[in-house]
Amino acid sequence: MGMAIKRSAQPSDPASGDYYESRPFTELYDEYFDRVNRYLRCRVQSTWDADDLTTVVFLKALEKFDQYSRTSPFASWIFRIAHNTYVDFMRKNRELPVDQEEFLGSEPDDTWQPERQALTNEEIRLLRDRLDLLSQDQKDVLMLRYFADLKISQVAEVLGKSESSIKMISYRGLQKLQKMYERGDSE
Amino acid sequence: MSEKEKYPQDHTDDQTVSQLLTHLKRMRRSVPVNYQLKADLKKQLLERMKELEAQKAQAPTGGQPLWKSRKLLWISCAAMVVALSVGAFLWWSDGAVTINRHEVLALPAEASVEQVDIDGAATQIAYIAQQSELRTIPIDSDTKPVTVKLPPTNGKYVALAWSNKGNQIAVVEQAGQLSRLWIVEMPTAYSTGSSRLLKEEEGVAYGSPSWSQHDDSIAYTRSKGGNDEIWVSSTISYQEWKLAEGSQPEWSPDGRFLAFRKAGAVQVMEMRTGLIAMLGQGQWASWRSEQELTYTQPDGQLMEANVADEPFVTKELPLRNPYTAELIRGNWAANGKQILLVLRENQPQELVISLASR
Numbered sequence: 001m002g003m004a005i006k007r008s009a010q011p012s013d014p015a016s017g018d019y020y021e022s023r024p025f026t027e028l029y030d031e032y033f034d035r036v037n038r039y040l041r042c043r044v045q046s047t048w049d050a051d052d053l054t055t056v057v058f059l060k061a062l063e064k065f066d067q068y069s070r071t072s073p074f075a076s077w078i079f080r081i082a083h084n085t086y087v088d089f090m091r092k093n094r095e096l097p098v099d100q101e102e103f104l105g106s107e108p109d110d111t112w113q114p115e116r117q118a119l120t121n122e123e124i125r126l127l128r129d130r131l132d133l134l135s136q137d138q139k140d141v142l143m144l145r146y147f148a149d150l151k152i153s154q155v156a157e158v159l160g161k162s163e164s165s166i167k168m169i170s171y172r173g174l175q176k177l178q179k180m181y182e183r184g185d186s187e
Numbered sequence: 188m189s190e191k192e193k194y195p196q197d198h199t200d201d202q203t204v205s206q207l208l209t210h211l212k213r214m215r216r217s218v219p220v221n222y223q224l225k226a227d228l229k230k231q232l233l234e235r236m237k238e239l240e241a242q243k244a245q246a247p248t249g250g251q252p253l254w255k256s257r258k259l260l261w262i263s264c265a266a267m268v269v270a271l272s273v274g275a276f277l278w279w280s281d282g283a284v285t286i287n288r289h290e291v292l293a294l295p296a297e298a299s300v301e302q303v304d305i306d307g308a309a310t311q312i313a314y315i316a317q318q319s320e321l322r323t324i325p326i327d328s329d330t331k332p333v334t335v336k337l338p339p340t341n342g343k344y345v346a347l348a349w350s351n352k353g354n355q356i357a358v359v360e361q362a363g364q365l366s367r368l369w370i371v372e373m374p375t376a377y378s379t380g381s382s383r384l385l386k387e388e389e390g391v392a393y394g395s396p397s398w399s400q401h402d403d404s405i406a407y408t409r410s411k412g413g414n415d416e417i418w419v420s421s422t423i424s425y426q427e428w429k430l431a432e433g434s435q436p437e438w439s440p441d442g443r444f445l446a447f448r449k450a451g452a453v454q455v456m457e458m459r460t461g462l463i464a465m466l467g468q469g470q471w472a473s474w475r476s477e478q479e480l481t482y483t484q485p486d487g488q489l490m491e492a493n494v495a496d497e498p499f500v501t502k503e504l505p506l507r508n509p510y511t512a513e514l515i516r517g518n519w520a521a522n523g524k525q526i527l528l529v530l531r532e533n534q535p536q537e538l539v540i541s542l543a544s545r
Contacts, residue, residue, distance in 0.1 A: 025232075025236070026229070033228070037221055038218045041219070042215070051221050054221075054228070055231075059232070146212065
């Protein structure tokens with residue numbers, strides 16, 4: 001199993017055409033846990049659920065790690081698992097959109113970053129409400145793009161769409177958000 | 188992620204979009220990460236990894252996808268079929284002795300089975316023709332046939348044996364009560380060949396000469412008054428001595444053993460200790476290697492034995508012989524792969540010489 005391989009070299013650049021992810025599972029976990037956890041905390045209402053989903057994602061990833069080809073970015077692979085896990089969760093729970101108060105964390109957590117303070121709760125609530133007004137595709141794309149911090153090509157891989165399609169959805173989603181900002185609405 | 192990619196070119200100068208993207212970025216950063224979960228989950232994953240490794244060690248293919256398992260199954264089946272085919276082929280071609288060239292030579296029925304021999308390199312066969320000629324038959328294409336006139340005799344030449352180096356042939360002449368052992372130097376590109384008398388004795392019959400490892404002595408059968416003895420004559424000093432009671436001596440390639448026939452059975456003597464072991468009823472022992480030898484049973488069955496085994500074990504060596512002729516003698520070349528077979532044909536009555544290999 002590849003996870004037993006103890007190599008710590010960074011993967012080669014995907015643009016070079018000979019991309020190869022040689023790092024073991026534990027190193028990839030260390031790198032990607034934060035992004036997956038943040039992404040799921042953004043997408044589901046309960047932080048408890050988000051953390052449970054994060055656990056599920058990495059357990060699934062470990063079981064399927066033999067199937068990861070290593071010639072494509074690990075980010076695309078892990079977020080495809082994360083996104084599918086999220087979609088399954090939503091189907092089963094018919095969850096309501098994230099409540100902003102809970103989303104921003106009423107739980108005591110010493111890992112809050114200072115930047116949080118730069119964005120007022122009101123501003124974030126407003127942004128969140130506006131994101132909820134987007135179509136599901138637009139939400140998926142913008143969430144993966146700006147909350148999971150994936151590249152266009154990686155978002156395309158996660159959602160199984162073409163890059164041009166993702167660019168279009170992203171563009172229209174941002175345009176819609178822009179108009180909401182200009183109008184100042186969040187209904 | 189590059190800034191160019193992150194912010195579409197058409198909107199970079201748009202203040203609203205810029206503000207929006209800044210908000211998104213800040214929003215992402217503001218989402219807390221559960222580091223306690225990160226540490227706990229890592230422990231859980233490490234334990235699971237150990238379990239998976241253990242499962243994998245117990246059942247190496249258990250974790251394979253179904254299509255891989257099927258593929259492996261097919262590959263295994265195919266490999267098994269190939270292995271069986273190769274095994275059968277090896278059993279057929281390597282396990283048994285198969286005649287490749289039948290009737291290379293035919294000798295009159297009254298001829299001696301000792302009148303023909305194969306050289307150590309398996310390049311040619313020598314035989315006695317017309318009572319007083321030594322002829323060779325090439326086996327490979329690089330060797331040319333040779334005819335050597337033996338010393339004139341009023342008797343006949345009855346036996347011959349190639350030296351290990353292949354440059355000499357020991358020849359036995361029987362002329363009335365007189366028996367002679369000759370050494371014939373075979374002609375080369377630089378010499379015409381010659382004969383020299385090694386030993387002469389009256390009232391005895393010599394036979395079945397066999398060269399020692401370094402061609403410095405010849406063992407032979409000396410028969411007198413119905414008794415068979417094995418004697419050795421040095422080709423250098425002309426010394427001679429009796430070795431054992433028996434006949435048909437055959438040195439092993441390394442000189443450690445001498446196989447011979449006594450009381451109808453093939454026996455092997457270890458030269459260092461003089462210990463003798465009996466292999467079984469038969470005749471005409473021939474060494475295939477330093478430890479393996481074969482001999483012919485009275486019923487024509489080829490037998491093989493390995494003197495490295497304690498005690499000696501003999502077993503049948505299958506001979507794929509589609510012809511009716513019965514095997515009398517098998518004589519291995521030094522390479523241990525080719526064997527000269529002397530067979531007796533009844534219709535018409537003659538000795539048939541064939542080449543076989545294992």
